[in-house]
Amino acid sequence: xxxxxxxxxxxxxxxxxxxxxxxxxxxxxxxxxxxxxxxxxxxxxxxxxxxxxxxxxxxxxxxxxxxxxxxxxxxxxxxxxxxxxxxxxxxxxxxxxxxxxxxxxxxxxxxxxxxxxxxxxxxxxxxxxxxxxxxxxxxxxxxxxxxxxxxxxxxxxxxxxxxxxxxxxxxxxxxxxxxxxxxxxxxxxxxxxxxxxxxxxxxxxxxxxxxxxxxxxxxxxxxxxxxxxxxxxxxxxxxxxxxxxxxxxxxxxxxxxxxxxxxxxxxxxxxxxxxxxxxxxxxxxxxxxxxxxxxxxxxxxxxxxxxxxxxxxxxxxxxxxxxxxxxxxxxxxxxxxxxxxxxxxxxxxxxxxxxxxxxxxxxxxxxxxxxxxxxxxxxxxxxxxxx
Amino acid sequence: xxxxxxxxxxxxxxxxxxxxxxxxxxxxxxxxxxxxxxxxxxxxxxxxxxxxxxxxxxxxxxxxxxxxxxxxxxxxxxxxxxxxxxxxxxxxxxxxxxxxxxxxxxxxxxxxxxxxxxxxxxxxxxxxxxxxxxxxxxxxxxxxxxxxxxxxxxxxxxxxxxxxxxxxxxxxxxxxxxxxxxxxxxxxxxxxxxxxxxxxxxxxxxxxxxxxxxxxxxxxxxxxxxxxxxxxxxxxxxxxxxxxxxxxxxxxxxxxxxxxxxxxxxxxxxxxxxxxxxxxxxxxxxxxxxxxxxxxxxxxxxxxxxxxxxxxxxxxxxxxxxxxxxxxxxxxxxxxxxxxxxxxxxxxxxxxxxxxxxxxxxxxxxxxxxxxxxxxxxxxxxxxxxxxxxxxxxxxxxxxxxxxxxxxxxxxxxxx
Numbered sequence: 148x149x150x151x152x153x154x155x156x157x158x159x160x161x162x163x164x165x166x167x168x169x170x171x172x173x174x175x176x177x178x179x180x181x182x183x184x185x186x187x188x189x190x191x192x193x194x195x196x197x198x199x200x201x202x203x204x205x206x207x208x209x210x211x212x213x214x215x216x217x218x219x220x221x222x223x224x225x226x227x228x229x230x231x232x233x234x235x236x237x238x239x240x241x242x243x244x245x246x247x248x249x250x251x252x253x254x255x256x257x258x259x260x261x262x263x264x265x266x267x268x269x270x271x272x273x274x275x276x277x278x279x280x281x282x283x284x285x286x287x288x289x290x291x292x293x294x295x296x297x298x299x300x301x302x303x304x305x306x307x308x309x310x311x312x313x314x315x316x317x318x319x320x321x322x323x324x325x326x327x328x329x330x331x332x333x334x335x336x337x338x339x340x341x342x343x344x345x346x347x348x349x350x351x352x353x354x355x356x357x358x359x360x361x362x363x364x365x366x367x368x369x370x371x372x373x374x375x376x377x378x379x380x381x382x383x384x385x386x387x388x389x390x391x392x393x394x395x396x397x398x399x400x401x402x403x404x405x406x407x408x409x410x411x412x413x414x415x416x417x418x419x420x421x422x423x424x425x426x427x428x429x430x431x432x433x434x435x436x437x438x439x440x441x442x443x444x445x446x447x448x449x450x451x452x453x454x455x456x457x458x459x460x461x462x463x464x465x466x467x468x469x470x471x472x473x474x475x476x477x478x479x480x481x482x483x484x485x486x487x488x489x490x491x492x493x494x495x496x497x498x499x500x501x502x503x504x505x506x507x508x509x510x511x512x513x514x515x516x517x518x519x520x521x522x523x524x525x526x527x528x529x530x531x532x533x534x
Numbered sequence: 535x536x537x538x539x540x541x542x543x544x545x546x547x548x549x550x551x552x553x554x555x556x557x558x559x560x561x562x563x564x565x566x567x568x569x570x571x572x573x574x575x576x577x578x579x580x581x582x583x584x585x586x587x588x589x590x591x592x593x594x595x596x597x598x599x600x601x602x603x604x605x606x607x608x609x610x611x612x613x614x615x616x617x618x619x620x621x622x623x624x625x626x627x628x629x630x631x632x633x634x635x636x637x638x639x640x641x642x643x644x645x646x647x648x649x650x651x652x653x654x655x656x657x658x659x660x661x662x663x664x665x666x667x668x669x670x671x672x673x674x675x676x677x678x679x680x681x682x683x684x685x686x687x688x689x690x691x692x693x694x695x696x697x698x699x700x701x702x703x704x705x706x707x708x709x710x711x712x713x714x715x716x717x718x719x720x721x722x723x724x725x726x727x728x729x730x731x732x733x734x735x736x737x738x739x740x741x742x743x744x745x746x747x748x749x750x751x752x753x754x755x756x757x758x759x760x761x762x763x764x765x766x767x768x769x770x771x772x773x774x775x776x777x778x779x780x781x782x783x784x785x786x787x788x789x790x791x792x793x794x795x796x797x798x799x800x801x802x803x804x805x806x807x808x809x810x811x812x813x814x815x816x817x818x819x820x821x822x823x824x825x826x827x828x829x830x831x832x833x834x835x836x837x838x839x840x841x842x843x844x845x846x847x848x849x850x851x852x853x854x855x856x857x858x859x860x861x862x863x864x865x866x867x868x869x870x871x872x873x874x875x876x877x878x879x880x881x882x883x884x885x886x887x888x889x890x891x892x893x894x895x896x897x898x899x900x901x902x903x904x905x906x907x908x909x910x911x912x913x914x915x916x917x918x919x920x921x922x923x924x925x926x927x928x929x930x931x932x933x934x935x936x937x938x939x940x941x942x943x944x945x946x947x948x949x950x
Contacts (some may be wrong), residue, residue: 268622272863281588284555284673285646286632287623288616292646295616296636303656330591348617394594397638398613520588521636521644 148235150414156243157373157380157534159366160188161492163500165328166361166477169263174480175217177259181362182218185255189366189378198224198251198367200242202234202258202481204270224251231516232428233388233525234258234481235363240386242367242528252368259362265499267358270410270480277520290345291355293518294431295347300398301433302349302456307451309349311338312432315467316474318459319429323471326501330359330477353474357428361479363489370534380534381495382510385414388527402434402515402526404441412443415530419443422530423507424466424494426487428515429474434523435467438513442528461502470500487512488529495533508533537689538700539829551825551874552625553669555650562589564603565664569672570917576643578604587643603735607677608663609640612656612676615649627669635676637662644722647674651688654678665694668875670868696777696834696877696912704775704814706731706756707782710886712838714741715905716779721748723909726830730770731756731782758782758809768816777912778817778894781838782811785890790853799852806856807863810837814867825874834912835871836879837864838904841925843882844932845939848946868917879917881908884924898922 162184164177178201186193199222201211209217211227226247228234235258242254271289273279286292301307317337335353343352373380376440387410389403404411412418420443427438434451444465445453459467470476470490473483491510493499513528558566567616568575578585581598585606592599614636621627635649637660645662653660659679667673675694703720707713708730720728728750735755756767784805786798795798824832842854843861862882868878885891887898899922907921920929931939 167647271622272557276559276562277588279555280558282646283623284558284669284671285623285648285669286618286626286634287555287633288618288626288632289622291620292616292618292634295618296614296634296646299614299616299656300636345617345619347619350616395646521646 150410152414153243153247153383153386153476155370156246156383157368157370157378158239158492158531159368159373159378159380160185160382161365161489161496162188162258162363163328163486163489164362166330166359166479168262168330168359168477169264170360171263174203174259175209175214176446177261177360177362178203178206178214178257179211181216181257181259181364182255184364185257185364189221189376190321191253191366191376193218193220196220196253196255197222198242198245198254200226200228200238200254200256202228202230202238202484203260204231204480205260205262205266214413215339224254230484230514230525231481232430232523233516233527235485236512236514236527236529237388237525238485239367239383239488239529240388243386246367246369252372252439254367255364256367256485257362257364258481258485260360260482262358262360262480268419272433275517275519278518281520290430290518291347291350292375293521294433295350296353296521297399298349298433301400301436304400305448305451307433307436307491309341310337311451311454312354313337313437315429315432315459316340316456317471318463320438320466320475321460322469322501324478326470328500329471329475330357331471331473331475350431354431356473356478356483359477359479361477361482363482363485365485365492366488379496381492382532382534384530384532385418386529387411388525391524392526393528399522400437402437402441402523404438404513404526404528405447408441408443411528411530417509417530419511422511424469424491424504424510426468426510426512427472428484428487428513429468429472430478430483430515432474433481434515436526436530437459438515442511443515461504466504469494469502469504484516485516487514491531495531542828548824549828550828551822551831552628553873553875554625554667555623556671558671559589561591563672564589566666566670566672567665568603568651569664570947571920572914572916573605574608574662574674575603575605575775576641577601585639585641585643587645589642596607606662607640608661609679610637610645610660610662610676612637612649612653612658612660613644614656615653626842627922632690635660637676645674647676648691650675650677650691652678666877666917668693670872670877670917684864693875695915696879697723698777698912699911700726701776701830701833701888702727702729702774703777703779704729704731704771704817705753706758706778706780708732708745708753709739712886712904713781714745715901716781716908717745717748717751719902719905719909721750725750727774729775733757733782756782758812759804761812764816768813768820771822772817773824775817775821776824776832777834777836778813778821779836779838779908780813782809783838785853787850787853787890789848793852799855801911802856803851803859806853807859810867811861814863818870819865821876822871822874825876832874832876834877834879835867836881836908836912838881838883838908839864841882841920841928844928845936845943847943849877877915877917879911879919881921882925882929883913883915884922884928890926899924
């Protein structure tokens with residue numbers, strides 16, 4: 148059976164609550180600010196929203212359920228998507244189907260997390276049962292250690308150099324320079340990147356995202372409703388997700404995109420070369436490279452050559468993470484999994500935080516999340532187009 | 535050979551002990567239980583044979599719940615490595631840089647492990663083993679494929695072991711044959727000081743001269759039934775003891791019917807149970823405070839119990855009961871010592887070849903063998919030690935079915 152398309156679904160009102168390195172607020176505050184921003188941006192009232200999709204690591208002990216009372220919302224559709232970096236696209240998939248089926252008319256999708264001074268350490272030590280049992284007691288390096296293994300393997304297996312990863316990070320920092328919301332806007336060149344202090348060999352400082360607090364959100368509704376409201380919107384040409392793909396790979400060399408990529412592009416009716424930009428999940432540059440290869444921007448194993456032949460700033464031939472990505476914006480917990488999607492919507496609606504990719508009509512977004520033990524388990528991607 | 539630790543600067547504050555993260559799921563503690571006896575075992579599915587890690591509650595291949603902790607070969611291939619220069623945990627922050635490896639075991643699973651300094655970079659063969667870490671939790675350690683057991687060449691891995699070399703050790707009873715063997719074995723293992731406890735220092739005993747001639751040996755008066763005396767010695771040397779080996783015991787051979795009154799049983803309890811309590815109160819606090827005291831910090835507390843602590847041996851019924859009481863108290867001591875990273879080692883010998891076991895048939899454990907096993911157990915960093923064939927067999931029977939063992943032992947006493 149072939150997949151149903153996403154006809155008639157409209158994405159509107161991308162919002163970001165400006166990130167902060169540390170916050171004394173709870174996740175509830177950040178999510179409430181995002182909801183308020185969505186209403187302000189769309190001109191809707193709170194009671195117009197009848198569906199809510201939530202992603203957050205620091206909402207505990209609450210889930211999306213408790214939020215309905217916190218936010219005073221009476222809903223007929225509710226979802227909690229605990230998928231970290233894949234949650235933006237996964238929330239979109241869930242909400243789009245709800246809207247298509249008539250289970251909800253307008254779904255607010257929000258990811259928000261706080262970052263108290265000790266939040267990150269606490270999140271790491273209890274991230275998953277496998278992490279608690281078999282990773283955190285080993286040096287307590289958190290994701291840095293896990294991605295160091297993956298990066299070490301990639302560099303040896305595929306001949307990727309530090310300077311290749313560096314080129315991606317430097318381009319993203321350039322994109323961030325014009326984004327007032329980016330927490331890291333200090334100019335970065337390749338020399339700075341290569342000479343930064345070692346965190347977990349071979350990873351150095353600028354390979355690692357900086358934890359912060361923040362929230363992002365968007366609305367999903369029918370195209371008719373968006374038009375009636377006079378809201379500019381973005382269409383979903385295709386979307387995929389996959390969990391725990393390729394469990395027998397000894398080291399993670401693939402997410403799950405390779406399994407569904409062909410169906411994604413077939414559903415979208417366009418190809419990777421038609422994309423005006425790519426918003427990849429960039430907790431570490433090796434994962435960006437994995438997505439570039441696996442979504443078909445270049446053949447598998449040829450990522451290093453691809454990086455050397457292309458330019459990745461907003462004005463390059465292959466604009467990547469055009470707001471600076473998490474590496475320059477900061478990683479606001481689960482909101483990091485929304486950032487790429489929200490930035491893609493902004494680019495397609497012509498209202499970027501930083502620089503506009505000239506003439507952008509099509510874009511790809513990809514998400515990756517949840518290092519449960521030795522690898523990220525969730526992968527997702529979407530192809531979007533301006534209405 | 536460990537390098538001799540540098541003398542500490544007495545002006546500097548003694549560092550407070552820290553431990554690596556302790557929380558584990560109940561299932562994952564199975565790895566700890568195996569490592570406590572010196573084994574590296576992982577879950578193996580009894581239905582389909584799949585070996586899996588991290589520990590889970592059902593087989594990842596066939597969903598069977600019949601998962602048995604099964605010894606691994608230890609053979610592995612190092613796939614990737616990293617050296618942490620940053621950690622989120624205070625214990626590791628004091629020990630950076632810290633090396634880790636991702637290793638594929640011959641049995642299939644890929645494991646994250648502490649990686650020994652001398653392991654060549656990947657791809658390389660590695661030997662994986664399970665150890666108790668400073669928190670007393672089982673962890674995996676990857677060693678160079680050709681290295682045999684000794685991890686002391688990587689100073690960062692020294693804390694997986696409680697090696698007596700260069701350490702100061704108290705043996706609570708130097709008079710018994712086991713005590714004398716322990717003192718000799720510790721001296722040979724390179725202990726810096728061995729305090730030799732004597733309950734009745736005015737009495738001469740066979741072998742005394744040889745023990746006192748050892749350079750490292752210093753005799754101290756120590757009678758575990760004398761609360762004030764134990765406190766006095768604790769105040770005198772407690773702050774310097776790195777390893778305490780409590781081998782003092784009173785051993786009589788009687789059940790209930792064969793004895794009149796409770797006097798002998800009370801005396802056994804005075805030494806075997808309350809003696810341990812007095813020692814723990816006199817020496818425990820000072821040892822806990824020195825859990826991270828430089829290169830030769832306080833590291834281990836050894837209780838020489840008896841395999842009769844697991845299940846009562848009726849011909850030695852009151853002795854068994856006193857050792858069971860000591861085992862229970864030792865579990866309390868272990869819990870109280872864990873935050874300081876001090877390992878409490880319980881030794882469960884079978885019958886030792888000494889006067890109170892005169893009528894028991896062989897095999898009986900030679901005191902020298904027991905002493906060797908204890909010192910090796912300290913080097914290996916194990917927590918439960920079953921020296922000799924009788925003890926190992928009892929343990930197997932006890933694990934298999936404690937009720938069946940109880941009936942078997944009742945019969946043995948009947949026919950004895």
